[in-house]
Amino acid sequence: MKYLVKQAIKGDADAFLELMEQNSLNMYKVARAILQNDEDAADAIQDTILTCFEKLDTLKKPEYFKTWMTRILINECNKILRHYRHIKMPEFIPEQSIRDSSIAEIEFKQMLELVDEKYRVVLVLYYVYGFKLQDISELLGINENTVKTRLVRARNQLGELYFGHSQSVKRCTAGEKEGMIL
Template identity: 50%
Template sequence: MEELISQARNGDPDAFTALMESQMQNMYKAARSVLCNDEDIADAISDTILVCWEKLSQLKEARYFRTWMTRILLNKCNDILRKRKQMVWMDEIPETPDVDDGFENSEWKEALNSLAENFRLVVMLYYIEGFKTSEISQILDIPEGTVRSRLARGREQLAGLLQLKVVN
């Protein structure tokens, strides 16, 4: 991946395209944990790709590319959420129902979605995306201790939610 980053920094659009394609699934999962709408997810991903292309020269170390890209993506997701809060919704009926086939385990998805935003994001970045707590700290711009405590509380809530499902 570092070779692709180096080539992309030198202005090679094919290398940049390959780099972004290699990260597409990771970007989708991260955006999906924040946004529920596929159109918003696509907007966040496309905005992230554009920013990455424009600012790739500002990346200090190639090994932190994924962390850097994920932070940009989460900022774009938060921008979309802020814009959505400012909008006044008219009564709309969706043309097609919003069906998600992305997660095979619906109980896991339901439990994850029932977590508070700050816990869900940390749990998703740690377990689904595979980031270390130090990397999550950088992505979210919060202390590493906060990441660890949110991760612990998120685990507790998930365990409680999943245990209730088993009992019922």
């Protein structure tokens, strides 16, 4: 990926497109977890891709491309959330997924939507995107210990939702993280 980033910085449009394609699923998962809406997630991703393309020359270290891009995505999601806070929306109607999903996947998505936003973002960045605690700390601009605390609280919230009482949720291995779909 580092090679693609260097090529994209030099102006290679194909390399940039390949980078975006490689990261599109993870960008969708993060945006969807924050915004809880496919259309808004698509808008955030589109704005993120445009911003990345326009400001790629400001990236100092190619190895931090993924972190840099995710920070831009989170900022775009927060912009959309701020926009909606100023608009009074009619009662929210949950959208129905068109694709087939397993019952466990549907339950997980529903539980994830019930978790507080600050915990949900940390869960998605850690388990779906595979970021380390230090990277999440930098992305969100918060202390690493705060990230750890939010991760524990998120697991506890999920445990309460799933089991009906406070029970810590088992940590996933790297292999389990890769198979997890949001």
